[in-house]
Amino acid sequence: MKILVATHNIGKLKEFEAILKPRGYTLYNLEDYKVNMDGFEETGETFAENAMLKAHFVHALVNMPVISDDSGLMIDALPDILGVKSARFMGEDTDYKIKNQAILDLLSSKEDRSAAFHSAIAVVGLQGDLLFEGQCDGHIAHEILGDHGFGYDPIFVPNQRDMSFAQMGDIEKNKISHRALALEKFVEYLNEKED
Ligand code: ITT
Numbered sequence: 001m002k003i004l005v006a007t008h009n010i011g012k013l014k015e016f017e018a019i020l021k022p023r024g025y026t027l028y029n030l031e032d033y034k035v036n037m038d039g040f041e042e043t044g045e046t047f048a049e050n051a052m053l054k055a056h057f058v059h060a061l062v063n064m065p066v067i068s069d070d071s072g073l074m075i076d077a078l079p080d081i082l083g084v085k086s087a088r089f090m091g092e093d094t095d096y097k098i099k100n101q102a103i104l105d106l107l108s109s110k111e112d113r114s115a116a117f118h119s120a121i122a123v124v125g126l127q128g129d130l131l132f133e134g135q136c137d138g139h140i141a142h143e144i145l146g147d148h149g150f151g152y153d154p155i156f157v158p159n160q161r162d163m164s165f166a167q168m169g170d171i172e173k174n175k176i177s178h179r180a181l182a183l184e185k186f187v188e189y190l191n192e193k194e195d
Contacts, residue, residue, distance in 0.1 A: 001024070001025050001026065001065070001190075002025075002026045002028065002064055002065070003020075003025055003026070003027060003028070003064070003065045003066065003067050003123075003126075004027075004028045004029070004030070004032070004033060004035075004058065004062055004064055004065070004066045004067070005027050005028070005029050005030075005066075005067055005068075006030060006035070006037075006054050006055055006057075006058040006066050006067065006068040007029075007030070007068065007069060008030065008037070009150070009151075010150070011149060011150025011151060012069055012071075012150075012179065013029055014170070015170070015173075015174060015177070015179050015180070016067070016069075016179075016183070018170055018171075018174050019174055019179075019180055019183045019184075020183065020187075023187055028064070030058070033061075033062050035058055035061055035062060037054075037057065037058065040053075040054065040057045042054070042070070042084070044070075044084070045084065046084065046120070047070045047071060047072065047084055047118055047119070047120035047133070048070075048120040048122070048131055048133065050070035050084060050120070051068050051069060051070035051120040051121060051122035051131065052068075052120075052122040052124070052129060052131065054068035054070060054122065055067065055068040055122040055123065055124040055129075056122075056124055059124040059125045064125060065123065065124070065125040065126040066123070066124050066125055067121060067122070067123045067186075068121070068122050068124075069119055069120070069121050069122075069179060069182070070084070070119075070120050070122075071086070071117065071118060071119040071120070071178060071179060072084055072085070072086030072087070072117070072118060073086050073115060073116075073117055073151075073152045073156065074115060074116050074117075074118060075103070075107070075113075075114075075115045075140060076112050076114045076115065077107060077110040077112045077113070077114075078103070078106055078107070078110075081106075082103075086151075086152070090102060096150070096151055096152065096154075097144070099152070100144055100152060100154055100155045101144065103140065103152075103155060104140070104141075104142070104143065104144070104155060107140055113139040113140045113142075114137075114138075114139050115137075115138055115139055115140050115156060116135050116136060116137045116138065116178075117135065117136045117138075117152075117156060117177065117178040118133070118134070118135045118178055119133065119134050119135075119177075119178040119179040119181070119182045120132075120133045120182065121133070121134075121179070121182040121183060121185075121186055123186060127193070130186070130189065132182045132183070132185040132186045132189070133182050133185075134177075134178045134179060134180065134181025134182030134183075134184070134185065135178050135181070136158050136159075136176060136177050136178040136181065137158070137159050138156055138157050138158040138159050139156075139157055139159075140155050140156065140157070141154075141155050141156070141157050141164055145157075145163065145164035145166060145167050146163070146164050146165075146166030146167030146168075147166055148165075148166045148167065148168070148169050148170065148173075149165050149166045149170075149173060153165035153166035153173075154166035154167075158176055158177075160176050161176070165177065
């Protein structure tokens with residue numbers, strides 16, 4: 001199956017490829033189709049709304065199925081600054097070393113370090129509008145840990161492991177991450193439809 005991944009985030013794109021390519025999907029990206037998303041704004045209040053908006057925006061420009069992800073980090077002790085606004089925290093162009101350190105500083109006086117990554121995956125142009133969500137619970141580390149992955153990976157420690165997403169590398173992360181869980185639901189949905 002051919003599907004266009006509607007993301008500018010190279011880290012996300014690599015995870016889509018690692019999870020979907022071995023299952024027989026042929027993935028295209030925004031570059032391949034010269035898609036310009038300049039006019040697109042994430043105006044939704046939920047990950048699901050934003051994922052659907054992104055997928056529809058791109059699907060209106062290309063004649064093929066589109067898959068998108070809207071995701072973010074939710075920190076219980078800092079409920080207002082991340083979530084659906086995770087990419088915009090301190091500005092979209094700010095280096096994640098600075099963003100991650102700022103979060104560690106904001107949490108330094110807090111006892112509750114519980115957090116979760118959430119992903120909503122929207123698929124448009126295949127069978128109506130499809131939506132799949134995944135969540136990975138964990139906590140925020142006390143320091144920057146590891147240098148694999150992207151974004152907030154170096155400060156997030158999932159409950160299943162005693163190391164950050166950025167310490168475990170792609171293969172391990174892709175077994176348990178929010179995005180992997182959501183993509184797994186998409187794959188299962190299609191497999192069930194085929195049976
Ligand atoms: P696209 O909209 O082009 O897909 P984006 O990076 O702007 O790319 P979002 O709007 O969904 O994507 O924002 C997601 C934010 O959450 C962004 O700051 C990511 O770095 C962060 N994030 C999401 N999943 C992550 C993961 O698996 N590891 C680290 N950070 C992640």
